[in-house]
Amino acid sequence: GGSLLCCEGSCMRSFHATRKAAEEAESECVSLGFTEKEVKDMPNFKCRNCQYNLHQCFSCGRLGSSDKSSNAEVFQCVNATCGYFYHPRCVAKLLHRDNEVAAKELQNKILAGESFTCPLHTCVVCKQPEDKSASGLQMAVCRRCPKAYHEKCLPRKISFEENEEEGIIRRAWRFLLVDRILIYCLKHEIIDDLGTPERDHIKFPDDETGRQSSTALRDSVALKRKKPSMAETYQSGTAMQFKRKAVLDSYSDKRKGQKFSKLKVTETSSCLTTEKKSVLTKVG
Incomplete structure (x- = not known):
């Protein structure tokens, strides 16, 4: 949420450009570190991944060249609304989990230039594609890995609301994505202080470890939010x-x-x- 700067490259991502924008959003996000003047003077914006044609594989997370004119290593999903890239081997294994021969064939086809649709456009439960016009068939997509469900196929533990009695934490949000539901699937641990999984998932070409480790971010957030206990207050007073x-x-x-x-x-x-x-x- 908050004021976002949209990348005009192929990744289709949005970022908090300034620290002020990140703070106003109250989401504990890390900004790109620009000043407001730099953003204002920017005729257009491309993230460093799109500038250098070095994108992350959404399956394994490693950076690879997406430059098709020079031995590309990662390739983009053909869906017009999808900004994710994959190594041919990674996406082929996802699309043909139980068939090594078919996976190898698809891998070679992608390397030869054939397009593909990534797993985020098919429900992992019923194996059917998304249908934005039908109730319950809107796709709920994981923000950390290529796993998607129809809304009606969502596991009970991927909930829109927290239920402390049953030990269910919130993992799904409406209206954050266009015509889709944002989720964090059960594969990812939710960090209490962040309300999301670890935020070390984005890698830029000049920063293999990501903009800022979420561990450091989580610690800083916890420090800001921590209230002294009665014992600590007493000890402090004593x-x-x-x-x-x-x-x-x-x-x-x-x-x-x-x-x-x-x-x-x-x-x-x-x-x-x-x-x-x-x-x-x-x-x-």
């Missing part, structure tokens, strides 16, 4: 009391030390005066 007492004791000791020093000086002066009088008496 620590402050001890600290205050230590300061007062130190000050008191210092004052006592000063008094003691003055007393010694007075006694010494008194002794010197007595000795001086004694000497003067003897001399006189």
Whole structure:
């Protein structure tokens, strides 16, 4: 949500361009780090993957060249609304899970230039294609892997609402994608502080590890959200009391030390005066 910058390349993705946009969205997303002036002065925007024709395989996550004029390694799904790329071997195995011969044939065909439709356009349960005009046949697509369901075929645990009693966490959202439902399938662990799986899934050409590890992001979010427990509050208060007492004791000791020093000086002066009088008496 929030203000997004859309890539005009083939990936069709959207990003929070500035830190301010990411903060306003309240989604704990990492921005691209542009300033508002840079965005305003930008005639058009292409992400680094599209700039350099280096895209991630949506199955294995590795980067590969998508430049068909120079030994392409990953190829884009032919569906006009799909921005995902795949290695021929990866997508062939997904489309022919139980038939190695058919998978190998498809792999070779893709390498030779034949188009393909990726698994996100077929329900993994009933094996039927999406039908946006029919109720219940709208596709629910995973945001982390090439798995899709018709809405009516969704497993019960991929829910639009959280149910603490049954241990069900929210994994599905309407209206975030055009004519589709966004889900995180059961393969992916949901991180409590983020409400999503780990956010280390995007890789840019000059950053193999991604823009920012979600582990670091999760830790920073947890730190911001953490409230001190009663024990921590008590310990903190007790620590402050001890600290205050230590300061007062130190000050008191210092004052006592000063008094003691003055007393010694007075006694010494008194002794010197007595000795001086004694000497003067003897001399006189």
